[in-house]
Structures are given as C-alpha cells and as structure tokens.
Amino acid sequence: MAPPLPSQVDVEWLHQHLDDADLVVVDATNHLPVPTDGPYVPESGAETYRPEHIPGALFxxxxxxxxxxxxxxxxxxxxxERFAAAAGALGIGDGATVVVYDQHDGFWATRFWWHLRYEGFENVTVxxxxxxxxxxxxxQVTDVVPVPTPRTFTGTRRPELFRSTEEIAASLDNENTILVNVLDEPTYRGEVDTYARRGHIPGSINLPVFSLRDPDTGTLRPTEELRREFEAAGLLDDDRTVVTYCGGGIAATGVAHALALVGREDVAVYDGSMTAWAGRPELPLVTGDSPR
Incomplete structure (x- = not known):
C-alpha cells in the first residue's frame, strides 16, 4: 500500500512523479489586481495559464x-453536485492523485486543496x-493545453470544514472556538478601508497568512517554526475548534493548510469571510489589537 499523500510536496517530488499514471496536476490561479479606485474585481487565471504552465497541468x-x-x-x-461535476470533468475523482499549484502566492492552490477536502476528496496535495x-x-513549462480524462467524483461532503455567516454569528460567545483572522495587521485592526466596514469579528485573533511564507522563495517556512507559532497562539489545542477567515475565503485556507502540515487537519474555513460579514450592518465588528 502506498503511503498517504502529504498535504504538501516540493518541486522535485512533482518533477519525479510528473509522468505517474493517475496523477492530475491543476493550476487553480485567480487574480486580484489592485484597483486605482473602487472595489477589487477578481479575474480568472485562465488567460495566464494558457501560455505558461507545468506540463500536463489542467486549469x-x-x-x-x-x-x-x-x-x-x-x-x-x-x-x-455542481462541484462534483466540475471536478469529474477535470479528471478528479476515484483513483486520482491531485497536485494543486498556482501562479503566485499559493493561496488559490490551498483554496482548491481545502475545497476538495470539504467535498470529501483527500488524495490532494499542494x-x-x-x-x-x-x-x-x-x-520546463509549456503552452500545450491537455485534454482531461473524466472520472467519477464520489466524495461525501465534510460539513465540519465549512462555516457560514450564520454559524459564525452563533459561535461568537463559544469559548471552545478560536476564530483566526489571517489578514494583515492594519486591516485586522481597522486602520484601512478594505471592506464595507472596518475591523474584525469580535474575539478573533490575528495571524497574518503572509508571515507563514519565506518572502524570498514564496515557500512555507520550516514546519517546526510554524508549529511553535501555532502552539503559542493556542491553535493546536485539540479541545478547541479552529476557524479561519480572511477577505473572501481564499487566504484563510493558507493557514488551514499550514495547520494541516503540523497535524491539525480539522480546521474550518469561514467561506464568506469579511466580504460577507462586513456587508451585514447588523453584525458586530471591533477595531484594535488582537485579544491574545
């Protein structure tokens, strides 16, 4: 029996396994260009995928x-059902091994990693x-776009990995839940106008996701360094539930993925995050420093 697939592999592992039968490599990139004024307008990464991607990678x-x-x-x-149909059309399903990457900061890849696990597919790595x-x-990179071999996706959804706005609101006074805001400190503290309202969800701590990566290489910091930081924040306490959030449910998965690398594989993600929460004026926001 093959050993379980780790939550992350390096480029040499992928290079050695690129021709493996049943390997599905996926580029999951989106773009968020910085606007001169007005809100962010997300863009698909399809146009930047086509001219340059890992050989055999699908989008x-x-x-x-x-x-x-x-x-x-x-x-x-x-x-x-919509997710299963789209995944199966890409060749993601029974018998497949999936490696996900993106074209820049890694959080689109971890979003798809989280989403596959949420839908019940575990044989995925970043x-x-x-x-x-x-x-x-x-x-090597290539501009050759491969044709996928469809598979049947039979995963069963894991609701414990997902949180809705209503579920977050209902858990605000639950001491057994740790909410983790992964945005930069000024946004967390409410010093900048990024969303409809400033601040963070009451009781949530701040752990900026970009601090987890080496700024020179874009790769994650050593696992033991991450473990010490997560322990200090109380995120490895098995008696408490960890829920991460960000602006739109993307960067939050970066912290969930890093926690999985140190053994905490049950982290939930608030899918709507600040975009949904700040858009509801009846829901509370606070400003200032982290409560920890």
Missing part, C-alpha cells in the same frame, strides 16, 4: 466552474512555492 476555474453562480460573493462554495518555484528550479 480549475475557481471563479466560475467551482463557485456558486447565484451567490453575491465570488468563490462561494457551490452545491456538492505544490510548495507553486509555478515560481517550479521555474526557479529550471523545470
């Missing part, structure tokens, strides 16, 4: 195929450092 459109078309917020998880690390290692 997963998190903004369209793997999102709820009726939601007011982008990237909202669709119903299980390429540490993504496409930049692959290119930095001198490995």
């Amino acid at each position: 997963a459109d998190l903004l369209v195929a793997f999102a709820d078309p009726d939601s007011p917020e982008p990237w909202t998880a669709p119903d299980h 390429l540490d450092g993504g496409l930049p690390a692959w290119k930095a290692a001198g490995h």
Whole structure:
C-alpha cells in the first residue's frame, strides 16, 4: 500500500512523479489586481495559464466552474453536485492523485486543496512555492493545453470544514472556538478601508497568512517554526475548534493548510469571510489589537 499523500510536496517530488499514471496536476490561479479606485474585481487565471504552465497541468476555474453562480460573493462554495461535476470533468475523482499549484502566492492552490477536502476528496496535495518555484528550479513549462480524462467524483461532503455567516454569528460567545483572522495587521485592526466596514469579528485573533511564507522563495517556512507559532497562539489545542477567515475565503485556507502540515487537519474555513460579514450592518465588528 502506498503511503498517504502529504498535504504538501516540493518541486522535485512533482518533477519525479510528473509522468505517474493517475496523477492530475491543476493550476487553480485567480487574480486580484489592485484597483486605482473602487472595489477589487477578481479575474480568472485562465488567460495566464494558457501560455505558461507545468506540463500536463489542467486549469480549475475557481471563479466560475467551482463557485456558486447565484451567490453575491465570488468563490462561494457551490452545491456538492455542481462541484462534483466540475471536478469529474477535470479528471478528479476515484483513483486520482491531485497536485494543486498556482501562479503566485499559493493561496488559490490551498483554496482548491481545502475545497476538495470539504467535498470529501483527500488524495490532494499542494505544490510548495507553486509555478515560481517550479521555474526557479529550471523545470520546463509549456503552452500545450491537455485534454482531461473524466472520472467519477464520489466524495461525501465534510460539513465540519465549512462555516457560514450564520454559524459564525452563533459561535461568537463559544469559548471552545478560536476564530483566526489571517489578514494583515492594519486591516485586522481597522486602520484601512478594505471592506464595507472596518475591523474584525469580535474575539478573533490575528495571524497574518503572509508571515507563514519565506518572502524570498514564496515557500512555507520550516514546519517546526510554524508549529511553535501555532502552539503559542493556542491553535493546536485539540479541545478547541479552529476557524479561519480572511477577505473572501481564499487566504484563510493558507493557514488551514499550514495547520494541516503540523497535524491539525480539522480546521474550518469561514467561506464568506469579511466580504460577507462586513456587508451585514447588523453584525458586530471591533477595531484594535488582537485579544491574545
């Protein structure tokens, strides 16, 4: 029996396994260009995938195929049937091994990693450092777009990995739940106008997701360093539930993934995050420093 797939692999592992039968490599990139004024407008990564991707890699459109078309917020998880159909069409399903990467900061990859696990597919891993690390290692890229071999996706949804706005609101006074805001400190403290309202969800601590990566390589910091930081924040306490959130449910999965690497595989993600919460004026927000 093959050993269980780790939550993360490096570029040399992928290079050695690229021709493995049943391996499905997926580029899950979206883009959030910084606006000169007005709100962020997300873009699919399809156009940047086509001219340059890892050989054999397929493209997963998190903004369209793997999102709820009726939601007011982008990237909202669709119903299980829509997700299963889109995954199966890409060749993700029974018998497949999936490696996910993206073209820049890694959080689109961890979003798809989380979403696959939420829908009941566990044989998925993230390429540490993504496409930049692959290119930095001198490995080939291509503009050849492969044709997927469809599979049947039979996963069963795991609701414990997901939180809705209503569930977050109901758990605000629950001492057994730790809410983790993964945005930068000024946004967390309410010093900048990023969303409809400033601040963070009451009781949530701040652990900026970008602090988990080496700024020079884009790869994650050593696992033991991350473990010490998570222990100090109380995130490895098995008696408490950890829920991460960010702006739109993407970067939050980066912390959930890093926690999985140190053994905490049950972290939930608030899918709507600040976009949904701040858009509801009746829901509380606070400003200032982290309570920890």
